[in-house]
Amino acid sequence: MRAIERLKELVDAAYVFDFEYKQTDGNNPLPVCVTLKNIFTETTTQHWLLDGESPETFPYDIENSLFICHYAVAEVSCMIALGLPKPKLVWDTFVQEKKLLNGLEKKFNLLACCNRYDISCMSEVKKHGWRDTIINNYPNYTATEKAGILDYNKQDVIINEKLFNAQLEEFEKIDKDYDKLFSQAVFHGRSMGLCAQVEANGIPVNYELYKELEDNFDAVKAMEIEELNKHCDLYVDGKFSNEKFELLLIREGLHNGWPRTPGGALMTDDRTLYRYQDTNEKIARYRNSKFIINARTLKGFQIGEDKRSRSSMKMFGQITGRTNLSTATNPFGAPRRMRNIIGTDDGCLVYLDWKSQEAAIQAFLSADTQMINAVKSGDPYLHTAKLVKAIPQDAVRSDHEKVRETYKTSFLAIAYDQTAFGLKAKLKNTYSQATHILGRVKNAYKLYFVWNNALKARAMAQGFYETKYGWKYHITSEEITNPRRLTNWPIQSHGSEILRHAHINLDEAGYEVSMLIHDAVLIHIKKSSWQQTLKKIRHARKIMEDAADKVIGFKIPVDCKIIRKQFYQDKVNQNRWDELYQKIQTAKEVSAYSTACPH
Numbered sequence: 001m002r003a004i005e006r007l008k009e010l011v012d013a014a015y016v017f018d019f020e021y022k023q024t025d026g027n028n029p030l031p032v033c034v035t036l037k038n039i040f041t042e043t044t045t046q047h048w049l050l051d052g053e054s055p056e057t058f059p060y061d062i063e064n065s066l067f068i069c070h071y072a073v074a075e076v077s078c079m080i081a082l083g084l085p086k087p088k089l090v091w092d093t094f095v096q097e098k099k100l101l102n103g104l105e106k107k108f109n110l111l112a113c114c115n116r117y118d119i120s121c122m123s124e125v126k127k128h129g130w131r132d133t134i135i136n137n138y139p140n141y142t143a144t145e146k147a148g149i150l151d152y153n154k155q156d157v158i159i160n161e162k163l164f165n166a167q168l169e170e171f172e173k174i175d176k177d178y179d180k181l182f183s184q185a186v187f188h189g190r191s192m193g194l195c196a197q198v199e200a201n202g203i204p205v206n207y208e209l210y211k212e213l214e215d216n217f218d219a220v221k222a223m224e225i226e227e228l229n230k231h232c233d234l235y236v237d238g239k240f241s242n243e244k245f246e247l248l249l250i251r252e253g254l255h256n257g258w259p260r261t262p263g264g265a266l267m268t269d270d271r272t273l274y275r276y277q278d279t280n281e282k283i284a285r286y287r288n289s290k291f292i293i294n295a296r297t298l299k300g301f302q303i304g305e306d307k308r309s310r311s312s313m314k315m316f317g318q319i320t321g322r323t324n325l326s327t328a329t330n331p332f333g334a335p336r337r338m339r340n341i342i343g344t345d346d347g348c349l350v351y352l353d354w355k356s357q358e359a360a361i362q363a364f365l366s367a368d369t370q371m372i373n374a375v376k377s378g379d380p381y382l383h384t385a386k387l388v389k390a391i392p393q394d395a396v397r398s399d400h401e402k403v404r405e406t407y408k409t410s411f412l413a414i415a416y417d418q419t420a421f422g423l424k425a426k427l428k429n430t431y432s433q434a435t436h437i438l439g440r441v442k443n444a445y446k447l448y449f450v451w452n453n454a455l456k457a458r459a460m461a462q463g464f465y466e467t468k469y470g471w472k473y474h475i476t477s478e479e480i481t482n483p484r485r486l487t488n489w490p491i492q493s494h495g496s497e498i499l500r501h502a503h504i505n506l507d508e509a510g511y512e513v514s515m516l517i518h519d520a521v522l523i524h525i526k527k528s529s530w531q532q533t534l535k536k537i538r539h540a541r542k543i544m545e546d547a548a549d550k551v552i553g554f555k556i557p558v559d560c561k562i563i564r565k566q567f568y569q570d571k572v573n574q575n576r577w578d579e580l581y582q583k584i585q586t587a588k589e590v591s592a593y594s595t596a597c598p599h
Helices: 002-010 072-081 093-101 110-116 124-136 143-174 178-201 207-215 217-232 242-251 270-277 281-293 336-341 357-366 369-376 380-387 401-414 420-427 431-444 446-462 484-508 530-552 571-596
Strands: 013-022 030-038 043-048 065-069 090-092 348-354 464-466 472-474 512-517 520-525 558-563
Touching (some): 030 072, 030 143, 043 143, 065 143, 090 093, 093 472, 110 143, 178 484, 207 217, 207 571, 281 571, 357 401, 369 380, 401 431, 446 464, 484 512
Parallel strands (some): 065 090
């Protein structure tokens, strides 16, 4: 393959590598062994890491070598645990396979990928057997187990090399520009690998607050049910009633359009509730309470031995390449009020988010001059209201907050091809009013719709969407029934590319990144002078603005929230947390009284 020959000109060495390790929830991995194969020299080396072997004995040029692995987070996590430098040149066969088949296939584990290319490999049952041995018997393996683990480790390297070669052949069929191919591959591979550093850092939490809720969880659940029933009347004798939920939807005017299962039952999963929570206060209240009521133990956090929360971010987990945060293990996947448990006594946390990111991406990708002017005004939503003459040209936000919110909702709706029927529920007005407002916004930004419709037509013709950096989504017949994702895909996917650029550069600059959220980054800055802290924050904001400029040609401004002892939020979610915290205090008082007066 010509691609391999070009690769030899670009890097000093190329290693297919794989670690075996044990990892418990909330903690960093404990590496057991690693196998590396230099595909240029055809030499394979193995290291049993439980014999006290130090990183200094690793004879590899990490700076100038390509490292090939499947799901780089796992392998780079082990390198971090060993004190090794993080590789900058990473080919992740998981990510590359998703580029080739995102939208066409569902499974991207190593076995599934290999099966697509008829690569013979160990059965899933046998793999699970060895994983169980590694986890359950750590660190006291017999000589036979050690030999078996090393062989199992080596087999994964052998098959992943074959997968790497098969992927190169597929990419060569698509594009002979090898430099672009490798550049895009290592950009995405490195960003995937750096997620390991975020997970290693973990999210600092107010552990005292976390323990208060955890220790009183059952009592809080009971109070959540009692309070939810006052507002929504959904539980009978502590058990959820589908009949009462149906009555709630009828009372709220949501019954006719509410999604149902194939069997006809009303859906109550978190994704469905999330869709409706912004348009209905009672659905939002039910979702927040359900998160606690339906849990056996406190969800939203996985606390490690160092009292930091860690969970997988699942970079590239969504079709747009976004992270796919778990609602059960990540505070940024859980209902927003749970974020109040985040906090630190060691310096501060800084929540940095791109201001009106989606609006800026829409404007600069489409080159709609009207929309660009709206974004450059600093408040695209107020500007839009002025543009359609809904408010005076000299209006200020403080005097027209309600109108601004209406046009913010309407502006964001056009990125999803939302109809007036869907918009009226969010605006809480009539269908005719929603139609009128949506029409004014669409008329103001005609060039955006010309661009987006042309983009959709081209994607339908070629069979896929693609970002500037090669992340793809293949279109299937499913899109006929869900065209909205086609409208919004370019916006969210390029937002993901901005986030990846920012993350790489923040890591290069030495920042401790604690979490990546779709349009935001959480960083931890250790105690220093206030002047030094502000200097670091300004530099981090510049890095994030520059990342946006690289992707869309515009420095999207970055807002900043400094968190010391505890996370704080917007009024609605802060009120929901305050309600929850009051239940914790009540539960503590009842428990203390019961202890003092057992009879």
